[in-house]
Amino acid sequence: MMSESKDFLRTIVEEDLKSGKNREIITRFPPEPNGFPHIGHAKSICINFGIASDYQGHCNLRMDDTNPTKEDTKYVEALKDAVQWLGFDWGNKVYFTSDYFPKIYDYAKELIKMDKAYVDSLTEEEIREYRGTVTESGKRSKYAKRTIQENLDLFERMKKGEFKDGEHVLRARIDMSAANMKMRDPLLYRIRHAHHFRAGDEWSIYPMYDFAHCLSDYIEGISHSICTLEFENNRDIYNWVLDTLGLELPRPYQYEFARLNINYTVMSKRKLLELVNSGQVSGWDDPRLPTLAGYRRRGYTPESIVNFCDQIGIAKANSMVDVSQLEFCIRDDLNKKVPRVLCVLDPLKVTIENYEGSEEIDASYYPHDVPKEGNRAIPFSREIYIESDDFMENPPKGYYRLTLEQPVRLRHGYIITCKEVIKDADGNIIEIKATYNPESKSGSDSSGIKVKSAIQWVSAAAAKTIEVRLYDRLFKDEAPEGIEDINPDSLQVIKNALIEPAVITEKPDERFQFERQGYFYADPIDYTDEKPVFNKIVGLKDSWAKKTKATENAPKVQAKKVHIDGEVTAMNEAQKVLFDKYTGEFGLNSEVANTLARDEDLSSFYEASLSVLNSPVGLANIVTNEVARELKQMQVSELKFTAKQIAELVKMVDDETISNKIAKQLFEEMVKTGENPTQIVEEKGLVQISDPAKIEPIIDEIIAKNPDNVAKFKAGNTKLLGFFVGQALKATGGKANPKVVNSLVADKLK
RNA sequence: UGGGGUGUGGCCAAGCGGUAAGGCACUGGUUUUUGGUACCAGUAUUCAGGGGUUCGAAUCCCUUCACCCCAUCCA
Numbered sequence: 001m002m003s004e005s006k007d008f009l010r011t012i013v014e015e016d017l018k019s020g021k022n023r024e025i026i027t028r029f030p031p032e033p034n035g036f037p038h039i040g041h042a043k044s045i046c047i048n049f050g051i052a053s054d055y056q057g058h059c060n061l062r063m064d065d066t067n068p069t070k071e072d073t074k075y076v077e078a079l080k081d082a083v084q085w086l087g088f089d090w091g092n093k094v095y096f097t098s099d100y101f102p103k104i105y106d107y108a109k110e111l112i113k114m115d116k117a118y119v120d121s122l123t124e125e126e127i128r129e130y131r132g133t134v135t136e137s138g139k140r141s142k143y144a145k146r147t148i149q150e151n152l153d154l155f156e157r158m159k160k161g162e163f164k165d166g167e168h169v170l171r172a173r174i175d176m177s178a179a180n181m182k183m184r185d186p187l188l189y190r191i192r193h194a195h196h197f198r199a200g201d202e203w204s205i206y207p208m209y210d211f212a213h214c215l216s217d218y219i220e221g222i223s224h225s226i227c228t229l230e231f232e233n234n235r236d237i238y239n240w241v242l243d244t245l246g247l248e249l250p251r252p253y254q255y256e257f258a259r260l261n262i263n264y265t266v267m268s269k270r271k272l273l274e275l276v277n278s279g280q281v282s283g284w285d286d287p288r289l290p291t292l293a294g295y296r297r298r299g300y301t302p303e304s305i306v307n308f309c310d311q312i313g314i315a316k317a318n319s320m321v322d323v324s325q326l327e328f329c330i331r332d333d334l335n336k337k338v339p340r341v342l343c344v345l346d347p348l349k350v351t352i353e354n355y356e357g358s359e360e361i362d363a364s365y366y367p368h369d370v371p372k373e374g375n376r377a378i379p380f381s382r383e384i385y386i387e388s389d390d391f392m393e394n395p396p397k398g399y400y401r402l403t404l405e406q407p408v409r410l411r412h413g414y415i416i417t418c419k420e421v422i423k424d425a426d427g428n429i430i431e432i433k434a435t436y437n438p439e440s441k442s443g444s445d446s447s448g449i450k451v452k453s454a455i456q457w458v459s460a461a462a463a464k465t466i467e468v469r470l471y472d473r474l475f476k477d478e479a480p481e482g483i484e485d486i487n488p489d490s491l492q493v494i495k496n497a498l499i500e501p502a503v504i505t506e507k508p509d510e511r512f513q514f515e516r517q518g519y520f521y522a523d524p525i526d527y528t529d530e531k532p533v534f535n536k537i538v539g540l541k542d543s544w545a546k547k548t549k550a551t552e553n554a555p556k557v558q559a560k561k562v563h564i565d566g567e568v569t570a571m572n573e574a575q576k577v578l579f580d581k582y583t584g585e586f587g588l589n590s591e592v593a594n595t596l597a598r599d600e601d602l603s604s605f606y607e608a609s610l611s612v613l614n615s616p617v618g619l620a621n622i623v624t625n626e627v628a629r630e631l632k633q634m635q636v637s638e639l640k641f642t643a644k645q646i647a648e649l650v651k652m653v654d655d656e657t658i659s660n661k662i663a664k665q666l667f668e669e670m671v672k673t674g675e676n677p678t679q680i681v682e683e684k685g686l687v688q689i690s691d692p693a694k695i696e697p698i699i700d701e702i703i704a705k706n707p708d709n710v711a712k713f714k715a716g717n718t719k720l721l722g723f724f725v726g727q728a729l730k731a732t733g734g735k736a737n738p739k740v741v742n743s744l745v746a747d748k749l750k
Numbered sequence: 751u752g753g754g755g756u757g758u759g760g761c762c763a764a765g766c767g768g769u770a771a772g773g774c775a776c777u778g779g780u781u782u783u784u785g786g787u788a789c790c791a792g793u794a795u796u797c798a799g800g801g802g803u804u805c806g807a808a809u810c811c812c813u814u815c816a817c818c819c820c821a822u823c824c825a
Contacts, residue, residue, distance in 0.1 A: 005764045005771075032825050067824065124823060131821055135752050138821085169823055179753040181821050190823040209825045232754055233820050256755085258818095263761085311773060313763050315756090318818050322761040325774045335787060369787055400785065409783055442783065454783045516784050544785045546776095563799045566814045591802040595812050625803050625811045632811095660804060664767085709769075719769055719795080722806055726768030738805045 007314035009047065009255060013055055013224060022223040022250055025057030028095070029083065030213070030227075032064045033075035035269040036284045037082040038291045039305065039326075043260045046309035048226055049088040060220055061090035065098045066212045068196035082292045086302045097207075097216050098199045104207045104215050105159065107245060108170060108188055112151045116244050117188060118144050119154040120171045127169075130176070131184050137177030138184045144173065158191055161204035165191050170205075174240060182233045183240070186210050214238040217252040225252045228259040229316065260312070261320040264473040265290045266480055280486060281474070287535050288474040288490050298471065299511055299521025299537035304333040323473065327538050334511060334519045334537070339365035339374060342411060342456040343499040343514040345468060347385035349431045349460070352416060355382045358461070361442070363412040365508060376502035379462035380413055385498055390455040391432060393421060398547065400452035402432075409454040411515060415440035415447060456515050463498040466532040468520070470494065497534075504532055516540065571597065578603055586616035595624045601636050602628055608643035609650070618650040626667050640674030641667075649677040657681070659688045661734050690737040692744060695728065698736070699744055702727045713749050721745060 006014070016022045027048040031041060052059035061083055065071045076094070083090060111117035120143045122130065132138030146154070158168055170189035178184055188211040193204050207215075214237075217225045225238070235254045242251050261267060266275070267290060275281050275289070284291055287298030295305060308329040312321050360377035390401040390408070402408040407417040420433035440447035470492040477485035503512065510522045518539035526533045571579060575597045582593035596603045606623045610616060627646065630639060649666055652658045658666070658681060666677045666686070681687065689695060702724060703710055713720040724745045729736055 007763095030825095034825080064825070070824075127823075128821070133752085133821055136821095137752090166823065181753075184821080187823055192823085206823095208823075213825085229755070230819055231825085234825095235754090258756085311762080313773090315763070317756050317763090319756095319762060322774065325762070328774060331786090340784075340786095367784070367787075368782080398785090411783070445783090451783080453785070456784080513784085513786080516786070518786095540784075540786050542785070547785085563815060565800075568813065589802070591812065595802085598812085621803055621811095628811055661767090661806095664804090664810090712769080717769075722768045724768090725806070729768075740805090742805045 008316070009224070009226060009257065009314055010051060010054065012255060013051060016223070017055065024223065025052055025055040026060070026221055026223045027052045027057065027226060028060040028062050028217065028220065028222050029090075030062045030064045030097075030216075031079050032067070032070070033072060033079060034067070034070040035075060035273065036078050036291050036293060038267055038272065038289075039262065039295065039308075040260045040267050040290075041079075041082065042086060042292060042305050043309045043312070044226075044228070045083055045086055045088060046306055047257065047314060049083070049090075050310075051224070051226075057223070058091060059088070060095050060222070062095035062097065062216065062220070064209070064213065064216075065096055065196070065198060066206050066209060068192060068194040068199075068206060071197055073197050078293070085292065085296065086306055095216075095220060096198060097212050098196060100212070100216055100219055101199060101203055101207070103219060104212055105205075107215055108155065108207070108211070109152065110245060111172065111188070112155060112170075113148060114244070115148055116173050117151070117170055118146055118173055119151050119158070119168050120144065120185075121168050124166060127187075131181065132176070134181060140176045140185065141171075144171075144185075155189075158189070158205050159203070161193065163191055165193055167191060172211075172237070172240070174237075180233055180236050182210070183236050186237055210234055210237045211241060214241050214252070214254075218242060218247055222252040223250065225254045227254060227256055229256045229318070230259075232256050256316065257314050258316050258318050261318075262290060262323055262326065263320050263478045264323055264475050264480070266475070271482065274483065275474075278483060280483060287469070288471050297524065298535050299519065300330050301333050301337075301511075304330040307333065320479065330538050331519065331540070334513065336370055337372075338511045338513055338519065339508050340367060340513045340515050341365070341500055341503050342378065342458055343466075343468075343497060343503075343512075343517065343520075344385045344387050344456060344458050344463075345494055345497045345514075345517065346388040347458075347496075347498050348388045348391060348429065350384050350386050350416070350434050350457070351431065352382050352384065352434050352436050353419065354435045357381075358459075361412050363442075374508060376500075376506060376508070378412060378500050378502070379459040380410075381459045381461055383460035384410070384457045385460060385463065386410075386432075386455055386457045388429075391418070391429070393429070396548070398544075400544075401455055407437075407449060407451055409440070409442070409451045410457045411454040412442050413457070414438070414442070415445075415449050415451055456517075458498045458500050462501050464501050464504045464532065466497050466499050466504070466534055467526075468494040468497040468534050468536065469523070470536045499532075504529070511537070513540070582616075582620070586620070588617060588620045592620050592624045595628065596620060599628070599631075601631055605631075605636065605643055605646075609647045612644050613647035613651050615647075615650050615654050618654055619647065622646060622650060622663070622667070626664070630671055640672070641670040645670060645674075645676060652677065652681065656690070656737075657687055659734075659737055661729065661738060662686050662688060665734060686735060688737050689732060689735050690740050692740055695732075695736050695740055695744055698728055698731050699724070699741070699748060702731070703748060710749065721749075724749070 013025055029045050029048045049059040063076050120141045122141050130138050130141060155170055169187050171185045171187050174183045174185055176184045187208050189205045189207055191204055192206050195201055238254045276284055281289055285293035285297040287294055308326050358381040361380050363375055363378050365374040366372045392399060392403055395403045402418055404418055407415050409415045414436040416434040416436045418432055418434050421429055422431040424430050437447045437449060440449055472490045473487055474490045475485045476487040512520050514520050519537040520534040521537050523533040523535050579593050579597040582588045582596060583590055596606055602623060605627060606620060609619045649663055653663050666680055669680055709720050709723060725741050728741045
């Protein structure tokens with residue numbers, strides 16, 4: 001299950017289970033079948049199916065198919081496929097919003113009968129105008145005055161198909177001047193004479209998302225309706241519909257999380273579509289795309305994607321995850337699963353002059369640290385190929401591979417030494433003449449030669465030619481806008497790579513690690529026995545490349561963001577008078593005086609308490625800091641405690657009956673119950689302990705129990721003072737006088 | 751500009767008044783016949799900025815700033 005810390009959604013779910021709000025957790029994954037699923041969908045799938053399974057509930061796969069002009073059955077297949085591929089189970093059926101059209105229609109009639117919905121006949125442009133803007137309120141359509149009977153009749157005829165598209169719509173009667181634009185009489189139904197891929201031609205009206213979604217959730221008994229952040233404003237409609245209809249509890253509630261963004265790619269359906277349609281990529285399953293079909297074709301495993309989704313967490317902050325996180329996940333998964341084989345991408349011929357004949361070398365498919373069995377024979381002969389990069393005439397410092405002076409081991413084979421470099425007319429190296437040491441064979445090496453590395457190679461005679469497709473990030477920009485940011489080198493095709501024969505003849509797997517290079521996948525579509533094709537899934541980490549390019553990646557000194565301070569709104573005359581009185585007469589600091597003076601509720605509460613107890617500073621502090629918090633959430637009249645009680649509380653602090661810490665606890669209590677603070681103190685015995693003699697033994701005990709922290713403290717970690725004070729306070733139930741504890745602890749640890 | 755959200759290292763992200771979790775990335779080191787893996791170590795005197803309350807603030811209060819979403823008969 002999950003690791004130590006829960007995300008906010010699981011926290012909510014657990015609370016709801018605990019409080020009895022829900023007995024069962026039912027979620028849903030509700031895509032619109034109008035595009036191919038991408039890794040952002042995977043995140044949503046993992047959240048919805050993951051939460052359901054964590055709490056022994058279930059998750060419905062539901063197609064949100066309310067717009068007949070955009071949706072298609074091929075997308076529902078792709079969506080089903082994606083969920084299944086990721087390893088989740090949607091039970092025995094796929095749900096469709098279109099199956100609920102009759103019920104949703106009935107609910108609409110309910111609303112009309114309650115006079116909470118009306119048929120509007122404004123044009124599209126008029127509706128837009130009437131809606132107003134974010135700063136100006138809108139105005140209601142004249143058609144909103146129609147009678148219930150008229151509305152019922154019109155709605156019925158809309159359904160029957162008596163009107164043309166756009167002639168009428170059904171709207172909720174909410175509030176045309178709502179600050180939330182979504183609540184300005186949202187549309188519930190529109191006329192659409194279109195063929196629906198499932199419902200056929202039965203309907204000529206279709207419900208809007210805001211109306212259909214909450215009802216579909218309700219119909220299915222969803223407990224937690226989890227969607228992305230852009231629907232936050234729609235939550236009000238969601239609640240309005242369910243509440244107004246007075247539906248039986250439990251009903252679903254909506255929660256939102258931030259959608260996934262990954263750098264160097266795009267995630268919106270629109271931009272993805274643009275890439276496919278413009279031919280920038282080969283199709284929806286192009287391995288460079290963040291579509292699930294793309295990752296799958298590239299060779300990513302579902303496990304790696306699910307793991308990635310788990311790792312990135314769930315929160316509400318818009319963020320952009322680094323691709324390296326995804327790359328880590330696929331490497332991590334494949335590392336423990338796939339066979340290692342030898343492949344040469346850019347071959348350089350090596351003739352081993354002192355070798356005659358041929359032999360087969362037995363080699364394991366897996367390295368010592370991967371607990372899997374399996375091996376194959378690698379043919380070896382006089383003529384072999386190595387990677388061009390693995391030989392250098394003038395190597396830089398730290399180069400471990402073959403050079404004129406430096407021998408190298410052929411992986412699983414012998415150590416060779418370079419004798420001669422053959423070049424063409426242009427000076428390009430075309431062949432190496434080398435010798436091998438017969439005593440150096442891997443596993444039975446008695447040569448005593450030390451080499452710095454082992455390189456991949458293939459026998460010239462036995463190697464198979466394969467096509468290898470190397471993929472790089474699709475965009476050169478971290479946050480690409482569009483096609484203009486495309487990386488022109490995102491695809492490199494190597495037609496004549498050479499691979500050891502067992503990979504082709506034995507087919508031990510579909511995914512391989514080509515040693516020292518990366519993970520590769522036999523392309524599920526283009527691969528044939530005559531012409532094998534492999535896709536590069538991801539490269540191995542390459543600390544050599546990193547070193548050689550260190551200068552490029554190293555310096556990125558970021559300028560600290562300059563912070564601009566805005567202007568504070570000026571106080572009006574009355575506020576100024578108060579402010580002067582507070583700072584002058586009462587001796588409050590300007591910040592507290594400022595807060596009080598600007599808020600009428602606060603200042604009158606303050607003055608009321610002040611008339612009971614003459615402790616201007618103490619009262620001001622608690623009113624500004626504690627009472628203010630409560631007043632953010634409710635009216636003065638709703639407060640359970642009174643100004644007089646606050647005065648009582650402050651009095652006890654003033655005469656040191658209680659500490660500030662206890663005062664806060666008391667305040668919390670008063671907020672909830674409205675009980676008198678003196679009474680609570682009496683009942684619970686919260687009088688502060690200031691006698692050092694009583695506190696000392698407690699501190700001694702804590703010091704004895706935490707020798708590590710004592711040592712750290714004495715070594716200079718003074719932050720730990722808080723730890724000791726905290727422990728002491730905890731031990732006394734908060735009653736110890738923190739000032740006394742503080743000085744005592746400081747003393748003892750000196 | 752009205753409303754709704756969000757700001758914690760290079761990138762994600764815990765934390766909700768008492769020692770700034772964890773992962774990725776990065777830097778050293780050990781192991782290694784993959785410059786891989788694994789393992790060990792290092793990396794935030796500080797939580798968007800500024801004030802305030804408190805013995806003690808990333809957490810509470812005030813204030814400023816930045817970014818995202820909302821004016822589709824899309825979802």
